[in-house]
Amino acid sequence: MLEKALLHLGRIARQLWFRVVLISLFSLLLLLLAPLAKPLLPNGLSEDFGREAVLPVLTILASGMLAVTTFSLNVMVSAYRTAASMATPRVYRLLLEDTITHRVLATFVGGFIYSLSAVILFRARYYSPEGALVVFGLTIIVVILIVGAIVRWIDHLSSLGSMDHTLRLIEDRTRASLRARIKKPCLGGVCALEDSKPEDAVDIPAAKSGFVRFAGLAQLDELAAEAGTQITLALAPGEYILRGQPVAWATAGDNKFCKAASAAIDIGDVRSFDQDPSFGLSLLAETAQKALSPGVNDPGTAVEVMGRLERLLWENTPADKVSDAREATYPNVNVPPVTAPQLLACAFPPIARCGSDAPSVMRWMEKSLVALGEHPNPEMAEAAKGLRQELQDGRWD
Incomplete structure (x- = not known):
C-alpha cells in the first residue's frame, strides 16, 4: 500500500x-x-x-x-x-x-x-x-x-508551446523512463520470458477496464509470500485490458487473495510514464505522423522526431538481452520485460506508414535503421535489420 x-x-x-x-x-x-x-x-x-x-x-x-x-x-x-x-x-x-x-x-x-x-x-x-x-x-x-x-x-x-519545447519534454521524460527500465528491466521482479499462462494457474481479474498504468510489485510480492504462491503479470504496463479479464495469474490463491492482488495493480483511462517506457516513443511517433498528415505536410518535423527516436533507442537500450538470471528484488512476482524489438516497433513503423510518400523521411528512416542495426544489443540489432528489410520490401505501405 x-x-x-x-x-x-x-x-x-x-x-x-x-x-x-x-x-x-x-x-x-x-x-x-x-x-x-x-x-x-x-x-x-x-x-x-x-x-x-x-x-x-x-x-x-x-x-x-x-x-x-x-x-x-x-x-x-x-x-x-x-x-x-x-x-x-x-x-x-x-x-x-x-x-x-x-x-x-x-x-x-x-x-x-x-x-x-x-x-x-x-x-x-x-x-x-x-x-x-x-x-x-x-x-x-x-x-x-x-x-x-x-x-x-x-x-x-x-x-x-513551440514544437522544440514539446519534443524536448517528451524526449526527456521518455529517457528517464527508459533508464529506469535499464536499472530494473522487470521492475525488480523475475523476468517472465514466456507470456503464456502458467499451468494450473488461477486468474486474477482486472477490477475495471483501462490501461495498466502501475503494478505495485512490493505489495504483490508481500501477498504472494504470505500465500505461498507465485504471481505472474499477464500484461505489462501500457497495455489495455477489460474488466474481468486476467491482469495476472497466481499458482494458487482464493478469492480474497485475488481481489487484494488486483487492487495492487493501477488501471486508468490514460497511459502513464511511471512504468511504461514505450509511451514516450509512441508520443514521438504520433507527433511525426501528425507532421506528415496532408493538412500539415511538415516532413522536417518527422525527420527531427526520428533523430530523437534514434538517439533514445541507441543510448537507452541495454547492451545485453533481457534474461531471468538477474537477481530480483521481488522474487515472488514474474513480470514480462520490455524488449528492444517492442521499443523499436513503437517508434518507426507508425511513421513509415504515413511517410511513404516523403523521400526525405524514408531516407532518414533507413539511415536510422542501419545505425540501430549496429547496436550492441543483439535483439535491437536484429529487429532493426528486420524492419529495414520490411521497408525495402514495401511491407509497411
Whole structure:
C-alpha cells in the first residue's frame, strides 16, 4: 500500500495546484508568525519602515499579481492547446506537469495571497510596529522573488508551446523512463520470458477496464509470500485490458487473495510514464505522423522526431538481452520485460506508414535503421535489420 500511496503522492506533486497551495500556505504561515521575530529586531527601525511604508507596496502587489496571474494562466492554456494541436493531444497531460510553469505561477499566486492577507491583517490591527517591520522585510523578499519569476517567465514564454519545447519534454521524460527500465528491466521482479499462462494457474481479474498504468510489485510480492504462491503479470504496463479479464495469474490463491492482488495493480483511462517506457516513443511517433498528415505536410518535423527516436533507442537500450538470471528484488512476482524489438516497433513503423510518400523521411528512416542495426544489443540489432528489410520490401505501405 505504501508503494501505491507514494505513486499517487508523486502524481499530485506534479500538478499545478499542489505548488500553488503549498506556497500560499507557506506565505500565510510567515505572516502569522511575523510578530514572533520581535526580539530579533534592532531598535528604532519600526518608525521608518513600519505600517505606512509597507501598506502601499502590499496594495500594489495585491492588485498587480491578480492581473499577472490571470494573464499568465491564459497564456499557459493557449500555448498548451497550440502544442497539443501541433504534436499530439496526449502531450497535453505532459505539458501540464511543466515544473517551470508551476514554479512561476505558484510564485505569482503566492505573492497575491501574501499581499492580500497582509493587508487584511494590517487592517485588523494584528501587527505591532515591530511586527510591521518584519512584514516589511518579508515584502522585500517577496518582491525579489516575483521579479525573478517574471524574468524566468519571460524567458520561458519564448519557447512555451513551440514544437522544440514539446519534443524536448517528451524526449526527456521518455529517457528517464527508459533508464529506469535499464536499472530494473522487470521492475525488480523475475523476468517472465514466456507470456503464456502458467499451468494450473488461477486468474486474477482486472477490477475495471483501462490501461495498466502501475503494478505495485512490493505489495504483490508481500501477498504472494504470505500465500505461498507465485504471481505472474499477464500484461505489462501500457497495455489495455477489460474488466474481468486476467491482469495476472497466481499458482494458487482464493478469492480474497485475488481481489487484494488486483487492487495492487493501477488501471486508468490514460497511459502513464511511471512504468511504461514505450509511451514516450509512441508520443514521438504520433507527433511525426501528425507532421506528415496532408493538412500539415511538415516532413522536417518527422525527420527531427526520428533523430530523437534514434538517439533514445541507441543510448537507452541495454547492451545485453533481457534474461531471468538477474537477481530480483521481488522474487515472488514474474513480470514480462520490455524488449528492444517492442521499443523499436513503437517508434518507426507508425511513421513509415504515413511517410511513404516523403523521400526525405524514408531516407532518414533507413539511415536510422542501419545505425540501430549496429547496436550492441543483439535483439535491437536484429529487429532493426528486420524492419529495414520490411521497408525495402514495401511491407509497411
